[in-house]
Amino acid sequence: MSALAAQSGPAPARASGPATFTGTLGLLRFMLRRDRFRSTVWVAGIGLLGFYFAHAIQVIAEDEAELAQLATLFTDPVGRLMTGPAFGMEAPTFERFFSAGYVLFIYLLIALMSMFTVVRHTRAEEQSGRAELLRSNVVGRHATLSATLSLVVLLNLAAGLLVFGGALTAGYAAEGSALVAAAGAGSGLFFAGTAAISAQLSASARACSAMAGAALAAAYVIRMGGDMAAQGGSVLSWFSPLGWAQQTAPYVEDRWWILALLFGTAAVQLWIGYWLSTRRDLEASLVPTRLGRQYARPALGSPLGLAVRTLKGGLRGWGIGLVLAGLVFGAYAQTLLDAGENLPEEIRQIFTGESMVLGYLAHRGVFLAIFVAAAGVGGLTQLRGEERRGRAELLLSAPVSRTKWLGTHLVVILGGAALLLLLVGLGMGLGAAAVLEADAGRYFVYCVAASVLQLPAVLAVLGIVTALFGWWPRAAGPVGWTLIGYCAFMITFGQLLDLPEVFHQVNIFGHLAQYPVEDVTWAPILALSALGLIGLLSGIWGWNRREINRV
Amino acid sequence: MSQRNAVIEAHEVHKSFGPVRALDDLTLEILPGEVHGFLGPNGSGKSTAMRVLLGVLRPDSGTVKVFGLDPWRDAVALHQRLAYVPGDVELWPNLTGGEVIDMFLRLRGKYDRARRDELIERFDLDPRKKTRTYSKGNRQKVALISALAAHTDLLLLDEPTAGLDPLMEAVFQDVIHQAKSEGRTVLLSSHILAQVEALSDRISIIRAGHIVESGSLSDLRHMTRTTFEIESGRPAGHLASLRFVHDYRTVGGRSVFEVDGEHIHDVMAEIVKLGVHGMVAHPPTLEQLLMRHYGQQPSREVAQDTPEQAAP
Incomplete structure (x- = not known):
């Protein structure tokens, strides 16, 4: 706060002109201090991911001849749906592969970082009342937004530099690498602008983040449609800022001028954000808060009804994302069938089994089931x-008894997880059935069954976390998330690493038979179900015995 | 005061959180139909005591009976008969105030919608707003209305008016009087002295987890000193040397001092000789009662108390 005091200038008679920016620099220093850990993690994470992507390709394929066989992964319509317009794939190089298949995810992360940073420092501060405390000092009306945007620019620059550096260390061309980094920073600024607008609209920081997030999702979906239509993208791709970032075609055409679109629209959005912020009071919203029900619906009059209301938002969010992921994963089946024999050894190690596609579907089923378990752990936390x-x-x-309270919430969480598994399986099955040229019906059944058969493993994870909630509540969240992360890591990389057996034993999702590649075996199903049920019951027992919210 | 029909009986209750003694030999008795003020500063153990009575915390030793039931073991049966308003109310952000109230009333069984609506009107609450948009005072109103609209025999109110404005506090006093006339028992914790003074039949003062004083307001006053302020023609300085006169001082030409309750007659006899122009004598305020218990004795280890707000 001393930094703020240092900024105090002469008191303005009217809040206009430069005075509205008074205190910006002091606020920026304050934000850097508050964000020093969070922002460092974001920027370092993005930099590391860029470095990893740039180098991983050279591990998967030994030379560029091998790459040419993989190019179909990205040039296929479903491949383009997921990753982008696939420029330069007729003569693939490592750097083109990097740009066609991976940088989109870097752009997404930079966009998310920028959006969250803007909402966190503007609307969330207002909602908590801290902004009022700050504004009562010698701080101009536009200082908070300006300082926030300065912070975002700094973060985008830092992330861009790290991505640029990561690409250079992989031996990629400097111009294309710089373009990748600049397009990333441009995407970040664009969505910072979107968030600067959305932060003016609602009084709730969560709603503001959701609006900006919906804009990002829309941008992704629009470019999905555009890029799926034709290699190199179609007209529709040009309606998405993520599409613009990809249309720069780094390492192929290096079209720098498209960046003007990104930075220009970012600037326009920022201007609108500033303008809207002058049309409202501090802590007020431009969109009036909707009023809800005066009387509760009958369903809310029971512990179960309340549990549903409490938990359904989170489960629904996970569900939408996972079903979409299931659809896309399923739709990849035919592509994989075509690429089949050409895949390099490293990928074949992950997707075990004689039939590539069955192995792939089994693996994706487990992978999505881990996220369903994550949704359950989210509910328990x-x-x-x-x-x-x-x-x-x-x-x-x-x-209301404690057993009833915990029991009804567990019914919702477990029922929700089972429903998610079913829906994810249906999504994957529909995706596969839609693209497969033969045997669509059989694969559909495989997908649904593969997903639903993961229920015992999900139950086991939730049982463990529930037991901790009953007996050692502080550990429940951390242990639950660690377990999820560990299982996801082991499913993805476990087979590639030469680890002692015990590491595989702890991987709860590694025990069930990999249906449909392998036949269903009952022993692990029974063992995991028993583990889950014991965990649930002991959790309820512990919850009845321990004190609530003991300080 | 028969032990037999007390609504709340706590006897030699101890409760520690690690090294912190939150309740230290707490003994409390509350009779049916009384409004009992539970007075103490922040961190004195009021909320902990409430949460033990509610059965969410388990005492380390001692016995607790509410309606003759053990709150820890018989929580559900007990909660049929009581309603609770926590000191720091957090509500479900995606529900409206009206939905929260209805939910609580339905969990308790049958309820009277007219009474619910009347209370909402009296407390001037907009029940259609999502609770995430409510101020602390409005969240407190939701919890209060949920508790008051239900037909329970006992109300446990932990600092129920900390976020209410003076107008709403008047409404609160009204509805508590009404609850009392219906024969309901109320345990009302507070550090707002005027509120307890206006509402309570009896008061217990808690300090560092121990009830240091319990009784009706006049019981407590009997044990304390009356404050005199006099303006006199002749100097009154010699009063200071009397055994039963304390804290003698001169404020703006007036002599101010405190007199032990049982010696008021003796002081009056002295004052008469001084040629008094003006005199004010008033009973001890609860501030003074509190000062006596918190201001003078060296405090024991200060107990950590759960959600309690700083003094307004």
Whole structure:
């Protein structure tokens, strides 16, 4: 705060002109101080990912001849749907491969980082009331937004430089690498602008983030449609800022001029954000808050009804993402069938089994099931939040037993997880059935069954976390998320690494038979189900015995 | 005061959180139909005591009975008969105030919608707003209305008006009077003295987890000193030397001092001789009662208390 005091200038008679920016530099220093850990992690994470992508390709394919066989992964319509217009794939090089298949995910991360940073420092600060405290000092009306945008520019520059550096160390051309980095920074600024607008619209930081996130999702979906239509993209691709970033075609055509579109629209959005911010009061929203129900629906009058209301938002969010992922993964089946024999040894190690496609579907089924388990762990950590915030105590002050409280929430979480597995399986099955030239019906059944058969493993993870919630609540969240991360890592890389057997034993998702490549075996199903049920029951027991929200 | 029909009986209750003694030999008795003020500064153990009575915390030793039931073991049966308003109310952000109230009332069984609507009107709450947009005072109103609209025999109110404005506090006092006339028992914790003074039949003062004083307001006053302020023709300085006169001082030409309750007659006899122009005598305020218990004795280890707000 001393940094703010240092900025105090002469008091303006009217809040206009440069005075509205008073305190920007001080606020920027303050934000850098508050964000020093979070921002470092974001930027370093993006830089590392860029470095990893740039180098990983050269591990997967030994030379560029081998690359040519892989190019079909990206040039195929489903491949273009996922990763982009696939420029230069008729003569693939490592750097073109990097740009065609991977940089989109770097752009997405930079965009997310920028959006979250803007909302966190503007609307979230207002919602918490901290902004008012700051603004009561000698701080101009535009200072907070200006400082936030300066911070975003700095973060984008840093992330861009790291990505550029990562590409250079892989031996990629300097011009194309610089273009990749600049397009990344441009995407970041574009969505920072979107967030600067959305932050003016709603009084809730969550709603503002959701609006900006929806804009990003729309940009992704529009370019999906555009890039799927034709290699090199179609007219539709030009309606998406992510499409613009990719149309620069780094390492192939190096079209720098397209960046003007990105930076120009970013500037326009920022201007709108500033303008809108002058049309409203501090902490007020431009979109009026909707009023809800005066009387509750009958369904809310029971512990189960409340549990549904509490948990359904999170489950629905996971569900939409996972079903879409299932569709896309499924739709990749025919591409893989075509690429089949040409795939390099490294990828074949991950997708075990005689039939490439069955192995692939089995692997994707497990992978998505881990995320379904993650949705369940998310629900359980929400329960801990209910306790920490005192809402569990308040509800239990009504004649509701602890078993009923936890039991109803568990019914929703477990029922939700089972439903998600089914939906994800249906999504994957529909995706596969839509693209496969033969045997669509059989593959559809495989996909649904493969997903649903993961239920015991999901149950086991949720049982473990529930037991911890009952007996050692502080550990429930950290252990749960670590377990999820560990299983995802082991499923993805476990076979490639030469690890002692015990590492595979701990991987809860490594025990079930890899249906449809392998036949279903009952022993692991029973063992995991038993583990899950014991965990659930012991969690309920512990919850009945321990004190609530003990300080 | 028969032990038999007390609504709340806590006897020699101890509760520690690690090295911190939150409740230290707490003994409390509350009779049916009384409004009992539970007075103490922040961190004195009020909320901990409430949460033990509610059965979410388990005492380390001692016995607790509410309606003759053990709150830890018989929580559900007990909660049929009580309603609770926590000190720091957090609500479900995606529900409206009206939905939260309805949910609580339905969990308790049958309820009277007219009474619910009347309370919402009296507390001037907009039940259609999502609770995430409510201020602390409005969240408190939601919890209060949920508790008051239900037909329970006991209300446990932990600093229920900390976020309410003076107008709403008047409404609150009204509805508590109404609850009392319906024969409901109320345990009302507070550090707002005027509120407890206006509402309570009896008061217990808690300090460092221990009830240091319990009784009706006049019981407590009997044990304390009356404050005199006099303006006199002749100097009154010699009063300071009397055994039962304390804290003698001169404020703006007036002599101010405190007198032990049982010696008021003796002081009056002295004052009469001084040629008094003006005199004010007033009973001890609860501030003074509190000062006596918190201001003078060296404090024991300060107990950590769960969600309590700083003094307004």
